Amino acid sequence: MAKSVNKHLIFIIILPVLVISLGISFNFGTSDSVSVPQVHGMDVTIANHLLFQTADNCLSCHNNLITSSGEDISFGSSWRASMMANSARDPYWHAAVRREVMDHPESQAFIENECSTCHMPMAHYQANANGKMTEVFTNLPTNKAVTQQNLLAIDGVSCTTCHQIQGDNFGKRESFVGGFLIDTLQPMGQREVYGPYPVDAGRSKIMHSSSGFQQKESKHIQQSEMCATCHTLYTHTLDSEGEVIGELPEQVPYLEWKHSSFVDDQSCQSCHMPEVQDSTVISSVWGQPRKNVSRHSFRGGNFFMMSMLNRYRDELGVQALPQEMDAAINRTIDHLQTKSAQISIANAYMENNQAIVDVTINNLAGHKLPTAYPSRRVWIHFSVTDRNGSIVFESGAVRPDGSIVGNANDDNDGKYEPHYSEITSQDQVQVYEAIMADPDGKVTTGLLTAIQFIKDNRILPDGFDKSTAKEDIAVQGQAFDDEDFIGGTDRIRFRINLKDIEGPLQIDTKLYYQPIAFRWAQNLAPYDSPETNRFVNYYDSMSKSTSVALASTKITLK
Amino acid sequence: MGKIYPFRRILFITTVTLVFFAFTSVTHTQQDNFQFHSSDKAYSTLTYDSSIANPPKTGAELYKKACANCHGADGKGTSTTQLGLEVAPPDFTECNFATREPDGDWIAIAHQGGPTRGFSKEMPAFGKALSERDLKKIMDHLRTFCTDDNWPRGELNLPRPLVTEKAYPEDEAVFSTSIDMENEGAVNNEIVYERRFGARNQLEIVFPFGYTQQRNGGWSGGHLGDMALGVKRTLYHNLNSGSIFSLTGEVIVPTGDEATRYGIGTTVLEPFASYGQILPRGGFFHLQTGLEYPLLRDKAEDEAFWRAAIGKSFNPIPWGRTWSPMVEILGSREIESGAVTQWDIAPQMQVTLNTRQHIMLNIGVRIPADDPERDTQLMVYILWDWFDGGIFEGW
Numbered sequence: 001m002a003k004s005v006n007k008h009l010i011f012i013i014i015l016p017v018l019v020i021s022l023g024i025s026f027n028f029g030t031s032d033s034v035s036v037p038q039v040h041g042m043d044v045t046i047a048n049h050l051l052f053q054t055a056d057n058c059l060s061c062h063n064n065l066i067t068s069s070g071e072d073i074s075f076g077s078s079w080r081a082s083m084m085a086n087s088a089r090d091p092y093w094h095a096a097v098r099r100e101v102m103d104h105p106e107s108q109a110f111i112e113n114e115c116s117t118c119h120m121p122m123a124h125y126q127a128n129a130n131g132k133m134t135e136v137f138t139n140l141p142t143n144k145a146v147t148q149q150n151l152l153a154i155d156g157v158s159c160t161t162c163h164q165i166q167g168d169n170f171g172k173r174e175s176f177v178g179g180f181l182i183d184t185l186q187p188m189g190q191r192e193v194y195g196p197y198p199v200d201a202g203r204s205k206i207m208h209s210s211s212g213f214q215q216k217e218s219k220h221i222q223q224s225e226m227c228a229t230c231h232t233l234y235t236h237t238l239d240s241e242g243e244v245i246g247e248l249p250e251q252v253p254y255l256e257w258k259h260s261s262f263v264d265d266q267s268c269q270s271c272h273m274p275e276v277q278d279s280t281v282i283s284s285v286w287g288q289p290r291k292n293v294s295r296h297s298f299r300g301g302n303f304f305m306m307s308m309l310n311r312y313r314d315e316l317g318v319q320a321l322p323q324e325m326d327a328a329i330n331r332t333i334d335h336l337q338t339k340s341a342q343i344s345i346a347n348a349y350m351e352n353n354q355a356i357v358d359v360t361i362n363n364l365a366g367h368k369l370p371t372a373y374p375s376r377r378v379w380i381h382f383s384v385t386d387r388n389g390s391i392v393f394e395s396g397a398v399r400p401d402g403s404i405v406g407n408a409n410d411d412n413d414g415k416y417e418p419h420y421s422e423i424t425s426q427d428q429v430q431v432y433e434a435i436m437a438d439p440d441g442k443v444t445t446g447l448l449t450a451i452q453f454i455k456d457n458r459i460l461p462d463g464f465d466k467s468t469a470k471e472d473i474a475v476q477g478q479a480f481d482d483e484d485f486i487g488g489t490d491r492i493r494f495r496i497n498l499k500d501i502e503g504p505l506q507i508d509t510k511l512y513y514q515p516i517a518f519r520w521a522q523n524l525a526p527y528d529s530p531e532t533n534r535f536v537n538y539y540d541s542m543s544k545s546t547s548v549a550l551a552s553t554k555i556t557l558k
Numbered sequence: 559m560g561k562i563y564p565f566r567r568i569l570f571i572t573t574v575t576l577v578f579f580a581f582t583s584v585t586h587t588q589q590d591n592f593q594f595h596s597s598d599k600a601y602s603t604l605t606y607d608s609s610i611a612n613p614p615k616t617g618a619e620l621y622k623k624a625c626a627n628c629h630g631a632d633g634k635g636t637s638t639t640q641l642g643l644e645v646a647p648p649d650f651t652e653c654n655f656a657t658r659e660p661d662g663d664w665i666a667i668a669h670q671g672g673p674t675r676g677f678s679k680e681m682p683a684f685g686k687a688l689s690e691r692d693l694k695k696i697m698d699h700l701r702t703f704c705t706d707d708n709w710p711r712g713e714l715n716l717p718r719p720l721v722t723e724k725a726y727p728e729d730e731a732v733f734s735t736s737i738d739m740e741n742e743g744a745v746n747n748e749i750v751y752e753r754r755f756g757a758r759n760q761l762e763i764v765f766p767f768g769y770t771q772q773r774n775g776g777w778s779g780g781h782l783g784d785m786a787l788g789v790k791r792t793l794y795h796n797l798n799s800g801s802i803f804s805l806t807g808e809v810i811v812p813t814g815d816e817a818t819r820y821g822i823g824t825t826v827l828e829p830f831a832s833y834g835q836i837l838p839r840g841g842f843f844h845l846q847t848g849l850e851y852p853l854l855r856d857k858a859e860d861e862a863f864w865r866a867a868i869g870k871s872f873n874p875i876p877w878g879r880t881w882s883p884m885v886e887i888l889g890s891r892e893i894e895s896g897a898v899t900q901w902d903i904a905p906q907m908q909v910t911l912n913t914r915q916h917i918m919l920n921i922g923v924r925i926p927a928d929d930p931e932r933d934t935q936l937m938v939y940i941l942w943d944w945f946d947g948g949i950f951e952g953w
Contacts, residue, residue, distance in 0.1 A: 059642035060680065064627055076642060205685025209671035284627035286687050321639075 052122040081320035081328035087156035095535035106242040117178030118230035123153035143317030167220030176232035228254035249472040253367040261463025262366030368458035375520035377433035385506040402546040403518040419457035419479035462488030514547040617699030633703035653704035676914030676952025708757035710795040717882035719867035725804040725832035727760035734939035743771035762788040783814035800836030824854035860893040914952025916943035
């Protein structure tokens, strides 16, 4: 009996002590869940290598942002309907990359890596940080994204791309062509994202816990140089064997802006991310009112691609809701029609049975009009109608297929319209555009085949001195010698023979804009690939709405 | 001489229990805050963000500013399409969800973020943006979304002792084992499945099976014992007083083989009452008492039983796992003249194993206090609160 009791006593003493000791050592031996060097359950190895998060990590808090006037400026929904968000879904880009790969098959890896820099920046930098080249087509189609790399790729130019860019090399040549710097050393959880506002210490944990990023105030993200990192693009010209033989300033709106009078007054962001006047919160989760909040709609000019994305949204994997895309399209067209250009008739009179009409175009933008990717063109549609309502002269009418009547380039891919200072014939059209040529001077729309611009009469921004402009932004062709083609404006004379035509005459002028010119689309048709075929089909199905009038005016000439 | 030992044991156990409580109270700084499951030292370090010019004052205002974006002004949750979230926010108006957990768990998530309790990182941590006072105000507002008072609050779901049934109707699965540590070996197992239905009711099914040591030293068993089927109904619950009271009717059916000692050969009716009480400073108390009525009296005797458990929950590391030391006193007596009342004492420790805290381990010993000849048993259970998620979630 005594032996048994002693045994009980041993259990009574030892077991509770054992349990407590075991438990306490277990508790101290395992790290507190809060301070574990993991990021929201993410393995630390992944955290060390993960540079970005997709926008859905940001969207849920930065939505429902309503200004005091009732305008919805939600960053997430504004952004996801923009071309920035859809840069990797852009079917024209898919087709263009495929065309370049087919033209230069030996350079496929280089081409895909290069083109993904700005169209799939997160996937590109993630892959490069891991010592790999980025592939474009392995991440497509975008609505079949499976892996983390796929998801980063299709998220396009996303929140944690721009807000992680550091300002150290801003404005320098090495910052261009997607040469922006981001920190690749800090693991997720310690990564910094930059914003223009002072960081409220009390709130900082809210974002950090849900995104893995630490907020840091820095106004460098409001500088034009930020946008210039991707929107200043030099492409390498390749010969038939894939050797680099030159360089083309494919798009340089930042350098155009630097050479304009806008440089001291307005940044890229001030126009493309216009500020809200009233104070408004930037987070719907415990946000506090901020002044001068920048809208994240990234309004630009490519209404046509937005329409295409919306129309073929299922095939292209568009995330923005249809109504969000519609709103973005309307915003873009409104931006084009109010902020890009004016057209006016300076003089109009009759002289020796000829109508003399001087038309003036004013560029309101802080860069050339059109600017950036060279598929874009602006042209004058000029028409004269007699007293019976019959058109007696017309230059620049657009056909239902998107081509321009009388435009040599649309009729023949080896030709193009020169810059005119005077138009006297209906087969002459004033087209403001950049025409590329290969080393032999042959007109081309192949980016990596082109080595020069043989025509660049895009309307100059105010303050732009064409005589001092460097080669990258130089006026090319006959516009250089046109004395009426100067910073901010171009004046063109229409001299119309009106013999035997009764007035009064109705003079109509319109300035049209087409983001993807007819020739740029149709030159893809000979390439038999899924991407090029798809895009040409899309284009043809929507060709009636490829252009929009930016401005118009009319007078009656008696 | 033999009658002295039980008193010595009781004295010893009481001493150990007091040591437990004394030990844990060192780390416990919450003042009489029984809503919180844990002793969250971190609350006392929270500061209000004074930079807010016109801070919201009421719980509703605070909720609207901090929570409504995702959880909806009406508590029903905003759509995932609008939020871009993978997982839809829960519906706070659904009482079945909204009443299950104590304020302390919800506040831990709001303060430290979803991962602190094994949930999505998409639930952010408000850190110092919201003070303890603010969080409590928000919780008070959040509790108004469920308008049906029938549902007992999660605070009343006290830690489960090894033997004593708790009064809270719960969705749980429990795998428990007791091992005889003296004399002939025996290992008895139970799988208990509990499913709540409605606000106050619970269905319980018990699958016992066991192994016994034979005289030749070998082991036999693995057979199903006498299964039990029970229905519990909570008759009274009150968060303000911290009390909950339930009645359970259980039928033990003779599914076990009497010949192999895994069944007693008769159906047994077992009605019992359970009472739970929240005590100050993280403490709690259970009481259960009932009767066993075998339908065939030649197989077993009527028996009454009394069970009680006292314990305390604490968190050595703020926001970390919860420890709950308990002591049970278990008594039973056959209802016949001259029968001996048997008393057992069971010190034990329950600990939550995972971050979500819905997988728990309890380990203890059941010691006969009146008769040293009866076996001491090592008892262990693993409890899975399956309403809170899968067994592999939240680690």
